[in-house]
Amino acid sequence: MEQDNHLQADPLIRMKGITKRFPGVLANDSVDFSVGEGEIHALVGENGAGKTTLMKILYGIYSKDSGRIYFEDELVNIEDPKAASELGIGMVHQHFMLVPPLSVVDNITLGSEIANRGILDREEGKKRIKELANDIGFDIDPEATVADLSVGVRQRIEILKVLFREAEVLILDEPTAVLTPQEVESLYNILNNLQEQGKTIIFITHKLNEVMDLADRVTVMRDGKEVGTKEIQKTSKNELANMMVGREVLLRVEKEKAERGEELIRAKNLTVTNDKGVNIVEDISFSIREGEVFGVAGVQGNGQTELIEALTGIDDFSSGTVEVNGSNITDADGQELREEGIGHIPEDRLDRGMITEFTVTENFVLGYHTFERYSSRLFLKLKEMDRHAEEAVEEFDIKTPSVKTLGESLSGGNQQKLIVARELSQQPKLLVAAQPTRGIDVGAIEFVHERLMKERARGKGLLLVSSELDEIMSLSDRIAVMYEGEFTAVFDSDETTKEELGVYMTGSQRQDTEEVRRKALGKVSLTE
Amino acid sequence: MNSERRRELLFNLLLNGAAPLIAILIAFAIGGLVITFLGTNPFAFFSKMLDLNFGSMRGVSQMIYRATPYFFTAMALSFAFKAGLFNIGAEGQMFIGGLALAWVGFTFTWLPFPILFVLCLVAGFLGGALWGAIPGYLKVKRGAHEVITTIMMNFIAVAMVQYIVQNHFMDPDWGIPHTPSVAKGAYAPSLSAIIPWFPQGTRANIMFLVAIILAGLTLVLLQRTKLGYEIRATGLNPSSAEYAGINISSRTVMTMAISGGFAGMATANFVLGPGSHYFLKSEYGGIGFSGIAVGLLGRNNPLGVILAAVLFGFLENGALGVQLYFPNVPRQIVEIMQAIILITLVIVLELARKFLKRLQKRG
Incomplete structure (x- = not known):
């Protein structure tokens, strides 16, 4: 254990040897944690590392199996949130x-x-x-x-x-998960002001940028154990990421050279009109070739969702055409598109991507259950399904007791891996990936990114929609900015910067419409 | 892995097994209190009931006969529930299906057994399916909530069946409106004809076995077929089902049709089984509504539904017989108990869920 013990001689709160067991999981394994008065202390770790459990014990929501909590050097028994409040401990939950x-x-x-x-x-x-x-x-x-x-x-x-x-001590559970970048900025201000007033702040997160920006000290947890506490000045993002995951993590994605091949998809003048007659997606054209990642950047709610849902057969376009390998698939439904070799990682894994009450196996075939390898005319091929799911669990390192476990018992990162595994296992020619790493932890993000890049290297096409600029920048070959339903700019990814994209994302600038169209359709369109 | 799996099973057992049992016990306790107030010893009353049902194979046979239709109307609720739909229209679906199967039975009289018998069941299924599909269609096309439409369709069905029977099929000489009798080829064989050691002369018939077979088939349909997978997906998460390219509209209509089809076969037990062999509308009222309680009690699981139907058969058969011995206890005591079972079940389930949550919190 790495520990900077000299730091706080007299901590405000000390948790010693906290252990908490849930059915089948050791959520906290003899965890030590201490916070000094007036500090901002970050608690980081991957999903399921036990951060929230530890804090819920401190706030009296969970009872601990063993261990002690000292408040101002006095042994305290925090039975319920009321007892925590009386000590001046308050918690801001992830779900309001x-x-x-x-x-x-x-x-x-x-x-x-x-x-x-x-x-x-x-x-x-x-x-x-x-x-x-x-x-x-x-x-x-x-x-x-x-x-x-x-x-x-x-x-x-x-x-x-x-x-x-x-409250004198505030616990915040992933406070930035739901905020826009501007809102994050003002939250930082609020937290800094609170610190100036002498409040103590503990915040749970898995975003390392936040830790570096805000915290005085950081405690890292992994698999229910505390793996170290560091002073911010004496650590780095890389070190923290390695501590969280327990091995070397690549924060930047390794992008291999990929041969760009034939044109896979050509979309022209796509428009989606909502029931109020407003064009949510307006006159969008693009093409993607084999081995190419076409990124769509933009602030959420600028028509990305509608574009993708129409493209993947969930909704309809009001006008425009989509051709894949030369055949018109504009009006094809989800099943036909899957047969055509178009996979889809949806942006909302719980509302679209999976059915939490279905088993891992059942989720693994979702959308592909009509394929010949998983069903005959009437019956599901349960054995085949299980076998394929087991292989995918192995290959994609999905942590689950078995393929018969319900999807709801998987952690968020593993649920996402399951969806990625499902889509990639079907060997799609073109993958539509929306927010493929939203709400998952560093290790899982790295994994998903690696897998997506592997597909690119194999000559698959990828339409990537993400509100994470880092992700768009590091994965894409070409980047379109979507603003109010239109592509307002298209760049080659090595010719632009995050800052430049940010300007276009706010709509304060746009490229010439014809130029956007030409660049989005790629060089192929020049021959026309 | 194993301990987790075991714990999961235990939780399931507690929720789906123990909760209904507790509800039943409470219902018997309250029913016992009511009986005490009526001046009768509840222990004597219930032990007589037990004796009437389980004291002889004859009792068992009568109990099964009473239980059979409940299975069908309960399955109507439970099957729809798998797709996230609340079919409250089993009553109406039962009447339409019942008239349809009787009509086939007394119209195609030249057909031999088992062809006519099977055709009757098919007609019952189709009649109920039609009546169930209409609310399904209205939901899909017009967004009309199926709870409202199925309830309203009940009234239409009851009135329509009454009208048809009285004005088209009824002989004016008969006192009570009923259809002509079905042909011999449509008779459902009694259980004693199939199982040698079963007592002769009771009304328990092959429909009980049909119920058990259908329960098994339903499990297979839901767990092992493409259609069942899609129905469950639609019920659990329509939005994800849509993502998966499942045609939710068609699955909704189809589920409502199958659900209605179950209810449509409910009266085969009476019409085709040993007895009068005609469709006597006044005899069947309420079986569709009781099916809601039976379905809930059976936790919407086909095997659970069979057990729950048998319990309702037990109560009903017991009530009919026990009147002879305890004349001051009205047979409506059974309806009171059925209602209490339903209410306590809802409460107990909620408490059980809370209890499980606390257990999980403690770990």
Whole structure:
């Protein structure tokens, strides 16, 4: 164990030898963890490493099997969240616990109402909320209805809720997972302000950039164990990534040279109109060749989802044509497209990509269950299905007790690996991958990226849609920027920068429409 | 791996096995209290009931006879549930299917057994399937919620069947409206004709075996066929099913049709089985609605549904017989108990889920 013991002589909270066992999993294995007063402490690790479990024990949501917790050097017994609150420990959960139809003030005071002889004193509550918000650097309308507020503001309400209960220690569970880049920026400010006020902050994350930007110290967990605590100045992203995964991790993707072959797909003038008559996707054309990755960058909600869903047969285009290997597949449904060799990693793994109540095997054939290798005219070939699923579990290193386990018991990263395994095992000619690494940890991201690049090297085509610019930049050969339903710019990936893409993503600049079209259709179109 | 699998199985057993059992015990306890208030010893009452059902093969046979139709209407609920649909229209589907199978039985009288018998079942299935498919179609095409449409279709079916029987098939000399009798070729053989040691002269018939076979086939359909896979996918996560290229609309209509088809065969037990051999509408009211309770009690699992149907057969058969011995306990006590089973089941299931959650939290 690597430990910088000299750091905090007198920690505020010390957790010693915390062990917690869930059915079949040792979530926390004799974990030591300590936080000094007034520090920002990051708790990092892959999905399923036991970070959230440890914090839920500290906040009294879970009971520990063994171990001790000291608060200000006194042995404490945190039985439930109420006990934690009394010690001044508050938690901002990953999934917000707000009542959307109620106002901000009602949400914040709920359960700790200020009352005057039984009469609710909302004015006093509003005053205190405004003060608290101003103290940490933002303004809030206490009478606003939560349902009308953005995710970023809701998170602030959650933070205010904790502060309102006079918390001195704030635990934040993956606070940036749901935020836009701008919202992340203001969260940083809020957390820094809180630190200035002397609050102690523990935040759980698996994004190493955040750790480097924000934390004073960082504790890394892996497989339920604590593998080390580091001062930020004395560590690096690479070191942390290696500690998290337990081996060398490539943060940059190795991109081999790939031979560009024949044109695989040619899409022309694609338009998707919604039921209100608005063009969500407008006049988009592109082509992808064998061994080429065509990236689509853009802020979420600019028509990427609609483009992909129409392309993969879930929805229909209102106009335009798509040709694959010369045959028109514009109106083909999902089954036909799969038979045509077009795979699809959907952006939402739980809402599209899998069925959590299905077994690993059943999920492994989802969409391909009508293929001859998995079913005859009436019956499923259960043995074949199991065999293929077992092979994929092996090859793609999916951590599951067996292929008969339900999808819901897999961690997010392994669920995503299962989807990637399914699509790649079918040897598609063209893979449409939307947000292929969203919400998964460093090790799994590396794995998915490697696999995608391997497909590229084998001459497969890839349409990659991602809101992670790093991902787009490192995987793509050509990059289109999508803004309000249109491609507003197309670049060769080695001719552009993240900053430049960022400018186009906000819509403040666009290339000439004809030029975009020509570049998106690739050189092939020049011969026309 | 094994301990996890075992734990999963244990949880399932607790939720699907223990919860219904507890609900049944509570229902008997409350039913016992009511009986006590009526001035009768509940232990004597229930032991008589037990004796009437299990005291002889004859009792068992009568119990099976009463249980059989519940299986079919319960399967209507449970099958639809697999696709995430709530078919509350088993009552109507049962009537339409019942009239259809009777019609085939008294129309194609020249056909021999088993051809006519099988044709009758097919007609019952198709009649119910048609009545079930309509709400399915309305849901897919118009977005009409199947709970509303299936309930309303019940009223239409009841009135329509009543009208048809009275105005087209009924002999004015008969006191109660019923159809003509089905031909001999349509008779469902009694169980004693198939199983030598079964007592003669009871009404238990081959439809009970048909029910068991259908339960098995349904399991196979759901777990081992492409269609079953697609039906389950549609029910569990329509959005992912859509992604997988499954035609949700067609699966919805098809599920509703199969579901209605189950209900459509419910009255074969009465119409084709030993007895009057005609379709007597007034005899069957409520079997479709009780099927909802039976389906829930059977946890929507075909084998569970058989057990739950037998329990309802037990109660009904017991109630009919026990009146002779305890005249001051009305037979409606059974309906009270059925209702209590349903209510307690819902509560117990919720409690069991909470309990399991706590267990998981503790680890």
